[in-house]
Amino acid sequence: LANKLYKRTIRSLYGRFPMKISEVLKKGKNKKRGDSEDEESTPSLSRKSTIGGIGKFFGIRSTVKLNKARGDNGTIYIDESEEDVPRVIQRPVDERDLETIVQLNQQHLKPLVAESQGFSIEHGNPNVQNAKRYTYTEQNYDKEKEFYYYSNFSKNEHENYIADDENGIGPIIISIDNTENHFGGFKGLVRTREGDFRVLIPGHKKRKKKALEAAGVRPNNNSLKFRQIKDPKLTKELCSLEVQQVEFVTQYKFGVLLCYDGQTENEMFSNVEDERSADFNEFLSFIGDKILLENWNEFRGGLDVKCNTTGKHSIFTRFRNCKIMFHVSTLLPFTEGDEQQVERKRHIGNDVILIVFKEGAEPFVPSVITSNFNNIIVVVSKLLTEDSRIFYRVAFAEKHGEGPSQPYLPEIAIFPKDEAFKEFFLMKLVNSERTAMRSREFKNKLSRARLDQLRILVRMFKE
Numbered sequence: 329l330a331n332k333l334y335k336r337t338i339r340s341l342y343g344r345f346p347m348k349i350s351e352v353l354k355k356g357k358n359k360k361r362g363d364s365e366d367e368e369s370t371p372s373l374s375r376k377s378t379i380g381g382i383g384k385f386f387g388i389r390s391t392v393k394l395n396k397a398r399g400d401n402g403t404i405y406i407d408e409s410e411e412d413v414p415r416v417i418q419r420p421v422d423e424r425d426l427e428t429i430v431q432l433n434q435q436h437l438k439p440l441v442a443e444s445q446g447f448s449i450e451h452g453n454p455n456v457q458n459a460k461r462y463t464y465t466e467q468n469y470d471k472e473k474e475f476y477y478y479s480n481f482s483k484n485e486h487e488n489y490i491a492d493d494e495n496g497i498g499p500i501i502i503s504i505d506n507t508e509n510h511f512g513g514f515k516g517l518v519r520t521r522e523g524d525f526r527v528l529i530p531g532h533k534k535r536k537k538k539a540l541e542a543a544g545v546r547p548n549n550n551s552l553k554f555r556q557i558k559d560p561k562l563t564k565e566l567c568s569l570e571v572q573q574v575e576f577v578t579q580y581k582f583g584v585l586l587c588y589d590g591q592t593e594n595e596m597f598s599n600v601e602d603e604r605s606a607d608f609n610e611f612l613s614f615i616g617d618k619i620l621l622e623n624w625n626e627f628r629g630g631l632d633v634k635c636n637t638t639g640k641h642s643i644f645t646r647f648r649n650c651k652i653m654f655h656v657s658t659l660l661p662f663t664e665g666d667e668q669q670v671e672r673k674r675h676i677g678n679d680v681i682l683i684v685f686k687e688g689a690e691p692f693v694p695s696v697i698t699s700n701f702n703n704i705i706v707v708v709s710k711l712l713t714e715d716s717r718i719f720y721r722v723a724f725a726e727k728h729g730e731g732p733s734q735p736y737l738p739e740i741a742i743f744p745k746d747e748a749f750k751e752f753f754l755m756k757l758v759n760s761e762r763t764a765m766r767s768r769e770f771k772n773k774l775s776r777a778r779l780d781q782l783r784i785l786v787r788m789f790k791e
Contacts, residue, residue: 419462464735496548583676589688616645629653
């Protein structure tokens with residue numbers, strides 16, 4: 329059943345079946361004192377998990393809330409976690425660069441991206457001064473990167489309960505830690521199709537009801553009965569589900585396409601490495617490292633790391649705690665006689681974000697890209713000054729209707745090739761994909777996939 333639901337939902341989103349269920353989990357070691365903060369404490373789990381790879385591709389993201397729960401004595405209890413404090417990033421901007429940016433903008437009066445039906449274009453934001461382009465608030469996703477259930481429940485004495493509100497919210501799984509904390513309450517985790525809710529449950533009585541109230545979950549069936557599951561297999565499956573949630577916010581794949589003036593979509597996908605692509609290759613080496621795919625043991629983004637069927641090399645980078653694999657058109661296999669280059673489109677056409685490196689002076693028309701899955705098209709063009717300094721011009725075209733993501737492009741979206749721009753660019757790519765996944769189109773599909781996951785678990789242990 330899990331396999332059938334997985335394949336059905338994958339095909340509905342991607343139009344293909346990208347990976348096998350067996351390649352879901354990686355064994356990890358617990359984080360020890362003194363380890364780098366970038367390392368995650370990953371539970372060591374079997375590759376034969378029943379849930380398999382469903383969450384891997386649908387981003388079953390954790391909806392983390394600092395919920396309040398009212399105790400019997402009227403006291404308000406909240407989750408012990410501290411409020412997130414946004415980190416403001418400030419990078420200096422060289423005065424010489426600012427002068428050059430203004431001059432380059434005057435030389436290139438044509439827009440980088442042409443207005444196109446169905447797309448909102450972010451050329452630059454007049455409210456973001458050029459001198460403050462690298463001053464922005466970093467969005468904090470640390471809570472979603474935690475192995476919360478694994479760390480706070482699985483290794484401690486706790487209770488798991490399941491129920492299915494068939495005519496309402498659907499399957500519900502509640503986990504309650506039996507260790508009373510200094511607030512006089514118990515940690516709880518409520519899972520529904522809408523997400524995971526971390527709560528603090530006051531008192532020893534009616535803990536399941538209080539957990540639902542704290543999470544704001546209101547079942548349609550007021551007499552809903554929960555069944556306690558003592559089978560340790562459920563704990564293992566819940567850890568497996570959590571691994572998929574964490575991977576969703578730490579692993580990304582972006583398409584990269586080379587484009588010359590006047591090219592059709594098929595012509596872009598047919599471009600190969602030659603003497604004209606030197607600037608393109610320079611840009612690739614700027615955003616990531618060229619890696620050998622064979623025997624690659626990190627995040628592979630759906631690429632073949634055994635038989636070179638998806639090419640011999642790719643571009644990979646790490647950003648914060650995230651791993652990013654770039655699907656580069658010229659590094660994917662070129663098929664003679666295939667006008668559409670289906671093998672390349674199979675990967676790049678299923679990426680939420682597509683980076684188009686534009687050669688030439690004519691504006692890029694985003695509607696030329698026909699994939700329904702490419703929701704955000706990022707256009708980048710290289711500019712060279714008289715003294716051979718390299719700058720990049722950037723524009724974002726998005727069609728999911730959620731608006732631009734932070735950090736916003738400055739009023740003149742031209743950047744020097746340096747580490748400050750690389751950090752800015754990668755952060756905007758990550759945030760843009762996460763924003764796209766919150767759009768109605770994706771959110772509904774993710775909610776249905778999560779519903780299938782939870783329903784499988786509840787049915788497994790209901791009998």
